[in-house]
Amino acid sequence: MAEKATVLSVNNLVINFKTDNGLVQAVRDVSFDLKQGETLCIVGESGSGKSVTSKAIMGILANNAIIAGGNIMYRGENLLEVSEEEFYKIRGHKIGMIFQDPLSSLNPIVKIGKQITEATLINSDKLKLMYNDLISDDLIRYKNTLAKMNIQIDTEEKKLESYISELSKKGKLTAADKADIKQKKAEFKLFAQNTKAEYMAQARTLKEVLDKKSTEAKAKVKEYKAKVTAEHKEKEARIREKLKNASGEQKEQLQKELEEEKTNFMNQLSITKAEAKRRALEIMREVGIPEPEKRYNQYPFEFSGGMRQRIVIAIALTVSPEILICDEPTTALDVTIQAQILELINRIKAERNLSCIFITHDLGVVANMADRVAVMYAGKIVEYGTSDEIFYDPRHPYTWALLSSIPDVDSKEKLEAIPGTPPNMIYPPAGDAFAARSKYAMNIDYREQPPYFKVSDTHYAATWLLHPNAPAVEMPRIVKERIRISLEEDSHEHEE
Numbered sequence: 237m238a239e240k241a242t243v244l245s246v247n248n249l250v251i252n253f254k255t256d257n258g259l260v261q262a263v264r265d266v267s268f269d270l271k272q273g274e275t276l277c278i279v280g281e282s283g284s285g286k287s288v289t290s291k292a293i294m295g296i297l298a299n300n301a302i303i304a305g306g307n308i309m310y311r312g313e314n315l316l317e318v319s320e321e322e323f324y325k326i327r328g329h330k331i332g333m334i335f336q337d338p339l340s341s342l343n344p345i346v347k348i349g350k351q352i353t354e355a356t357l358i359n360s361d362k363l364k365l366m367y368n369d370l371i372s373d374d375l376i377r378y379k380n381t382l383a384k385m386n387i388q389i390d391t392e393e394k395k396l397e398s399y400i401s402e403l404s405k406k407g408k409l410t411a412a413d414k415a416d417i418k419q420k421k422a423e424f425k426l427f428a429q430n431t432k433a434e435y436m437a438q439a440r441t442l443k444e445v446l447d448k449k450s451t452e453a454k455a456k457v458k459e460y461k462a463k464v465t466a467e468h469k470e471k472e473a474r475i476r477e478k479l480k481n482a483s484g485e486q487k488e489q490l491q492k493e494l495e496e497e498k499t500n501f502m503n504q505l506s507i508t509k510a511e512a513k514r515r516a517l518e519i520m521r522e523v524g525i526p527e528p529e530k531r532y533n534q535y536p537f538e539f540s541g542g543m544r545q546r547i548v549i550a551i552a553l554t555v556s557p558e559i560l561i562c563d564e565p566t567t568a569l570d571v572t573i574q575a576q577i578l579e580l581i582n583r584i585k586a587e588r589n590l591s592c593i594f595i596t597h598d599l600g601v602v603a604n605m606a607d608r609v610a611v612m613y614a615g616k617i618v619e620y621g622t623s624d625e626i627f628y629d630p631r632h633p634y635t636w637a638l639l640s641s642i643p644d645v646d647s648k649e650k651l652e653a654i655p656g657t658p659p660n661m662i663y664p665p666a667g668d669a670f671a672a673r674s675k676y677a678m679n680i681d682y683r684e685q686p687p688y689f690k691v692s693d694t695h696y697a698a699t700w701l702l703h704p705n706a707p708a709v710e711m712p713r714i715v716k717e718r719i720r721i722s723l724e725e726d727s728h729e730h731e732e
């Protein structure tokens with residue numbers, strides 16, 4: 237099988253949050269690839285860093301976030317270095333996101349039709365879109381250089397600030413402390429100057445290229461407009477010529493043609509309100525909202541939770557994204573509605589050939605969605621593999637614990653709750669963060685971070701149990717039993 241293309245790649249991402257109690261280490265060295273047309277499920281308990289990871293991709297992290305390392309590559313660009321505004325304007329419409337609570341992403345006092353057409357109408361000027369498209373690569377390169385410069389200077393400045401505040405916490409500053417601070421401040425100033433000088437030189441060259449591209453793009457847009465206008469005038473003239481000698485039914489027909497030509501011409505230059513509405517109704521139908529014409533003029537409160545989530549999905553789709561990120565999109569819904577929304581997401585993904593990141597704390601949901609699974613614990617991915625590898629050949633004790641805690645399909649009861657609580661992420665444990673809650677923990681688990689051991693080309697797990705010298709342990713009986721049952725069920729299905 238040919239290897240699928242990677243559409244998004246997260247590499248060694250580290251995200252901390254500054255708080256009054258200290259630095260929260262929310263995401264600790266996370267890497268994964270999203271493959272074209274696949275769904276990657278990120279699964280883990282509350283607080284494991286799932287939402288922070290997805291917010292970093294969308295460029296919507298809270299203000300106290302510090303991106304301390306790594307990159308997020310999309311189409312050759314590091315999304316972490318594109319300014320939010322630029323990201324939104326040019327590339328932001330390629331990635332759509334659906335949040336847990338549909339109410340919070342809808343405006344309660346705006347009719348849903350308007351909310352669905354909003355994104356389309358913001359980008360309605362086709363000539364402007366064409367211009368933006370023509371210059372986008374060069375604009376991003378230029379802005380990136382400036383953003384990179386600012387990030388480097390900001391990061392140094394934040395380091396300096398936290399150094400000073402740590403010193404002041406210890407009590408009154410000594411003379412040596414003061415001298416030290418003065419020295420560090422001088423060093424920072426020099427660093428800022430040098431960084432600026434270096435990047436501004438690059439930026440100037442890139443700006444020259446950008447200006448040239450911009451002039452060319454303007455000319456191309458003008459040419460396009462002139463061509464479309466000339467074609468329109470010619471067609472119009474032809475119809476008018478015929479109209480001169482026409483009468484009765486033929487005249488009516490020609491007048492209709494004239495109207496159509498006018499609409500057609502306008503649609504070539506911009507998306508009209510009527511066109512935006514037509515598209516909105518089409519998408520509402522696509523996501524299974526009955527009677528879209530009537531629903532178009534209603535407010536969010538007039539919809540059920542499941543229908544609201546469909547509207548949120550519709551809004552995400554208006555901009556034709558390439559990647560869809562769903563952060564616990566069904567947690568607030570009851571089980572039947574949840575199943576319908578999951579089915580909808582799967583259908584849309586297949587029809588539109590989207591690549592999906594699907595976040596959930598429920599491995600039960602993952603089974604029906606995922607091509608690949610990343611299991612997250614305490615800010616790290618502890619196991620990563622194809623859906624089959626995670627469900628039929630799990631290796632990390634945390635994955636075993638999650639699998640044991642999936643509610644039984646028949647009794648709906650959780651079989652084994654995971655004992656203990658996740659660690660405080662201001663002081664994450666030294667070794668395998670799950671050790672304190674794991675009956676399989678060995679001494680080394682408390683001391684040293686396990687590396688990723690390779691189980692197959694697509695399957696990795698960070699657990700010392702995979703070290704060649706580790707004692708052989710078996711996964712919990714209940715997990716083994718479940719795997720046996722589902723393998724049996726599978727083989728029956730094949731026989732039928």
Ligand SMILES: Nc1ncnc2c1ncn2[C@@H]1O[C@H](COP(=O)(O)OP(=O)(O)OP(=O)(O)O)[C@@H](O)[C@H]1O
Pocket residue numbers: 253254255260261262280281282283284285286287288289298299300301597661
């Ligand atoms: N703005 C912030 N300031 C401080 N800490 C934060 C901030 N945002 C998130 N965190 C912390 O980062 C960690 C990861 O949070 P995140 O929201 O990614 O968890 P999650 O895996 O999405 O959990 P859940 O299943 O509850 O949604 C948590 O410890 C959380 O408290």
Ligand SMILES: [Mg+2]
Pocket residue numbers: 286287288563
């Ligand atoms: Mg979350």
